[in-house]
Amino acid sequence: MTASHAPSPAYRGRRAMPGPGPGAPTVVPRRLTAAQRAVARRVAYVMASFALAFVGWYLISHYVAGPFLIPPPLAVLKAFGPMSESGQLYSDIGMSLSRVAVGYTAGVSVGLLVGLLMGRIKSLHDLLDPMVQITRFLSPTAMIPIVVIWFGIGETAKYALVFWGTVSLVLINTIAGVLRTPQIRQNAALCLGASEAQIFRLIVLPSAVPFIVIGMRLALASAFVSIIPAELLAADSGLGYLLQQSSLLLQTDRIFVALVTICLVGFLTDQVFHWTTTILLRRYLAVPS
């Protein structure tokens, strides 16, 4: 894929680079620019990594564990066909994603709001921080039994568990972002006549953006990690439920389909998040401070 259109971008890339000046001789070697070579190298390594994983998977399946315990890649692909055709897989993906979306949105909203307040109001921080530090050791999985008693096995319970898995990550990173806002920047704004509210809105909030984005990205991964056990133990739909059912029926190939699906959906969601924030918040993220 890189080799097919390599010559033309290489040519353009060369000429776009800041050259030695108009008078200098323009020799255009047919080579990739350093940036293109870096991208090509990265793509190559990613491909190699996946290739290695597949080969390793195949070898272990074939020579070590046997095709029942670890179905080989091709068997997994075969199992994927009917699951895809019936639409069952996609409805499970949809269910899991919708639970992640609701729980994540709630977790980010609360984490962000409370984090901003805690970062700015010292007494509030000192009052609430011990609670945060203690309770963050309770993973969403640990909360499943009590949450099921509180909310039953309906959607609310799933939202609550994803919320639990996301809120503290956003909270802690938001607080860090607010506290790391350079004092000099705030003082400079004070000198220019900024009020307390203006400093918060125009200085602290933008300065905290890189931290908030990191917190949100970690929380997104955590949301996926949180939803699966919740669906394993108390659900009748979703990828976790698919895993659970396949396990009961000893369908290891279907389990592997579900596992690979979780990897792919999580990875794609993360990439979408990463590139959306990178593009939308470029100004705030490229901050040398």
Place this chain on the structure above:
Amino acid sequence: MSLATLTPAKPPLDRAVRPAREEVYTIGNLLKVFGEDKPYVALKNVDLTIESGEFVCLLGASGCGKSTLLNLLAGFDKPSGGQLLYRGKPIAGPGKERVMFFQDANAALLPWQTVQQNVEFGLKLQGLPAGERRARAEECLTLVNLAEHRHKVPSEISGGMRQRLQIARALAVQPDVFLMDEPFAALDAITRRRMHEALLEVWEREKRTIVFVTHDIMEALTLADRIAVMSVGPGSRIAHVVEVDRPRPRVPGDPELGRIYAQLERLLHGPAGEEAGR
């Protein structure tokens, strides 16, 4: 208050044409103590009067309390005792009539805004309409030769330009006093010289009062009307005030400047410490 005047008492020409001077800062017997359990006396018995339109340098070794004094003048910090008046009134807090400049321009500026938006920032805080903001920002950027870079962000311009941007941003809110905390110390020698020229040009045109903190004798000699030499802490004070009645631009070959340089050198590094030259 003792003024160690080094030049014969003849009124310099540029001084005579300036409008009547008013006291901008009145500092008397000022005390600043940090910490409660293990108090550290940073400033003690500081006396100084700064008049409008004056360029005053606070000169001293590192850790002598220059920045502490500047923070008090800005209102970031409160004095522990003594008198500190700005135009006859105690300082309640920071305000846009006393704008501070920082050495770390990356931290002081808004990296997510363009050069122009950075200059407009202070005007936006005041709620000025966009048209007026743009016009004044343009004016200030032109004054510091940054107009052509107005659409860049701070990370795309050089360190010297960033400091000029800080000057433009301050000029835009039309402050009474510039408080500058070693603003050019991190720049290379050539850029620094250009910054001195740019600052003096702005100062001569705008007639603001400038209080400039430095540990560099040459820098103080290049810029200041008066140089307040601070003694080494703890409990530092203004040991001497040296007048520099020489025309600008000041050239290193000026023998009078050489004399003052030697004098300042003695005051700063002399064996008798703060009492030298008395």
